[in-house]
Amino acid sequence: MAEVKVFGFWASPYSRRVEMALKLKGVEYEYIEEDLGNSNKSPQLLQYNPVHKKVPVLLHNGKPIAESLVILEYIDETWKDGPSILPKNPYDRAMARFWAKFIDEKCVPAMWKACSSAGEEQEKAKEEAQELLKFLENELKGKKFFGGVDSIGLVDIAANSVGYWYVIIAELVGLKLVTNDNFPNLCSWMDEYVNSSSVKEHLPDREKLTEYFRAHLT
Ligand SMILES: N[C@@H](CCC(=O)N[C@@H](CS)C(=O)NCC(=O)O)C(=O)O
Structure with a gap:
């Protein structure tokens, strides 16, 4: 089974976007809550999003994707079943x-x-x-x-x-x-x-x- 993980923060509308899209597609995932306080970010978050060091990060079979809008498009293209997130035209x-x-x-x-x-x-x-x-x-x-x-x-x-x-x-x-x-x-x-x-x-x-x-x- 595919490994799908979301690194997020409960109050973040950006990481919630990713969770909403996965839910819409019916994709199961593991959620990892990040502590975004000073110097508290996990080594994984810094490793997976070294450019922005922000949540959300989607990890799919070991490959990280950052930036919520980019992730939403990735989800739509990867899980074709379920409703489309982007229009076809x-x-x-x-x-x-x-x-x-x-x-x-x-x-x-x-x-x-x-x-x-x-x-x-x-x-x-x-x-x-x-x-x-x-x-x-x-x-x-x-x-x-x-x-x-x-x-x-x-x-x-x-x-x-x-x-x-x-x-x-x-x-x-x-x-x-x-x-x-x-x-x-x-x-x-x-x-x-x-x-x-x-x-x-x-x-x-x-x-x-x-x-x-x-x-x-x-
Ligand atoms: N443009 C980014 C924004 C993500 C973002 O701003 N995440 C915030 C949480 S709401 C964050 O990780 N902040 C930590 C920091 O700035 O150090 C996206 O769409 O994913």
Whole structure:
């Protein structure tokens, strides 16, 4: 049987992405929790991801793969059974990659800035984040998931922090970032996404995550 291991961190939306994808494909794996504190990373993590020294790392039959979006594509190409994570059509595949990259490079940093700043700086950061999120709102027009009518795909999995982590963080800091009034499509996507079966069991406990960010934001 294939050896599949995930090096992750419970509060990391990136390592949760990998677990969600494996779950979606029905792949069994061993999970190894990393201590990301100063100098506490395991020798294996440093060996398998010497460039970034970050989780997640997927180890498949002894071969390491790092970077969650790269891992998601690897999972899709390696385990053909089960639902596809990327669309089949080349244009749709390119678009899925485009939006996943947009989430990581634009939306996530902007949402973090909005949640971790204060005063006037926060107001400005909130507006900037909302401008970016409008593109995602638009992408969801007439769709239940970014992947389509019924299927969770690359962009949904990539957007897990938008749909869960940042809801919790924004609530913790009292920021009204994504509401039903300004982002109705995004809000109903969040609801569908966090309640879908392959996702639900791989979301960290809400209370525990709130405590984690309370400690790390202050
Ligand atoms: N771009 C990476 C981001 C991974 C990442 O930021 N992982 C964090 C945990 S959320 C980490 O390992 N941090 C440890 C460190 O920065 O030393 C991915 O998509 O996998």
